[in-house]
Amino acid sequence: MKTYMKWLPLAALALALLTGGCAAGNAIKLKYALISTDSPCSGEVTVFRFEDKRPATVLGKTADKEAITTLSDVADWVGWALFDELENAGCKARYRATALTPADDLVVTGEVLDLALDQTGMTTYKGRVSVRIVVSRSGNIVHSEKYTSEVENVVVPGYSTEAxxxxxxxxxxxxxxIPAIAAAAKK
Structure with a gap:
């Protein structure tokens, strides 16, 4: 009888962590790690705060039909990722969240059109990002394009996450x- 009593608190703790972890797993903190592109960027570029134009703020559903949400500001996540990538490529990048000044020459802004994450299997998730990026110089649009990327992968606890x-x-x-923006910055 005493052997079972020793394991009871550990089992209760494990059960609490598992159920609490699942509930907390439905709200994701977005993160980003730089990639390396072969597109060197020169010149000054201002990234103006992106707009969140998603029709719904819920990212998607788990296999149990529970909503997946984000703890992060989606527009900031995309805008700061773009800023970091431009800076990494060699541009002298600035980030603005308020009005632009006339001295700002090349301006990159955009809209987050879609951010989705759905559980497609026991440990498999599919994520999708869709963004419209607009590059302008002195008020004239020099590049405008919608970019979409979709990834399906396995989430392994302790190794990878939905984020x-x-x-x-x-x-x-x-x-x-980045190559399109770097090309516009050279002109």
Whole structure:
């Protein structure tokens, strides 16, 4: 009888962690890690705060039909990722969240059109990011394009998370967008 009593608190703790972890797992903190593009960027670029134009703020559903949400500001996540990528490529990047000054020459802004994450299997998730990026110089649009990236991958506890899948999808967008912005910065 005493042997069972020793294991009871450990079993209760494990059960609490498992159920609490699942509930907390439905709200994701977005993160981003830089990629390396072969597009060197020169010149000054101002990234103006992106707009969140998603039709719904819920990212998707788990296999149990529970909503997956984010703890992060989606527009800031995309805008700061773009800023970091441009800076990493060699641009002298600035980030603005308020009005632009006339001295700002090349301006990059955009809209987050979609951010989705759905559980497609026991440990498999599919993430999708869709962003419209607009590059303008002196008020004239020099580049405007919609970029979409979709990634499906396995989430392994202790190794990867759902946020990693969304970060990988955003890197897919950046991989295509950075060369176009770098080309516009050279002109």
């Amino acid at each position: 990693d899948i969304l970060a990988e999808a955003l890197r897919g967008v950046m991989y295509e967008a």
